[in-house]
Amino acid sequence: MRCPFCNFNDTQVKNSRPTEDNASIRRRRECPQCDGRFTTFERVKLGDITVIKRSGDAMPFEREKIAKSIYTAMRKRPFSREDIEKFISKIIQNLESQGDSSIPSRVIGEMVLNELAGLDPVAYVRFASVYKDFQDSEDFNHFIAHLAQKDKSRKE
Numbered sequence: 001m002r003c004p005f006c007n008f009n010d011t012q013v014k015n016s017r018p019t020e021d022n023a024s025i026r027r028r029r030e031c032p033q034c035d036g037r038f039t040t041f042e043r044v045k046l047g048d049i050t051v052i053k054r055s056g057d058a059m060p061f062e063r064e065k066i067a068k069s070i071y072t073a074m075r076k077r078p079f080s081r082e083d084i085e086k087f088i089s090k091i092i093q094n095l096e097s098q099g100d101s102s103i104p105s106r107v108i109g110e111m112v113l114n115e116l117a118g119l120d121p122v123a124y125v126r127f128a129s130v131y132k133d134f135q136d137s138e139d140f141n142h143f144i145a146h147l148a149q150k151d152k153s154r155k156e
């Protein structure tokens, strides 16, 4: 990286460490020509996150895609558009703070499900059925059983 003081092209990294929230790497750099010191931050850009599908195929992460599934899951539930946008941003922040540039789709799905579980059971079930991968997961079956029971006791 170029020195911001003298424009020398080949500055050196003196040390690198993750920031407190683990969302980026802080690098101290030094210019061998003018001894200037400066700091850079390196963070994963969403465009750089690769989603690894269960089939093993890799594809670039798209906010639109995950947003669409989340909107579908939360549709006509007691959430404002703003609530939903906040929810999506939270998920994306979680993804960014993983500090990993390739993430299995399963991990993303589970992350959304974990967040929805505490928020709204209907949205949870809808999302789980969008991510069909999870239908055979044990947790999902337990959750459905639990819901059915709750629903039954409400009707009685």
Ligand SMILES: [Zn+2]
Pocket: 003, 004, 005, 006, 007, 008, 031, 032, 033, 034, 035, 036
């Ligand atoms: Zn310099």
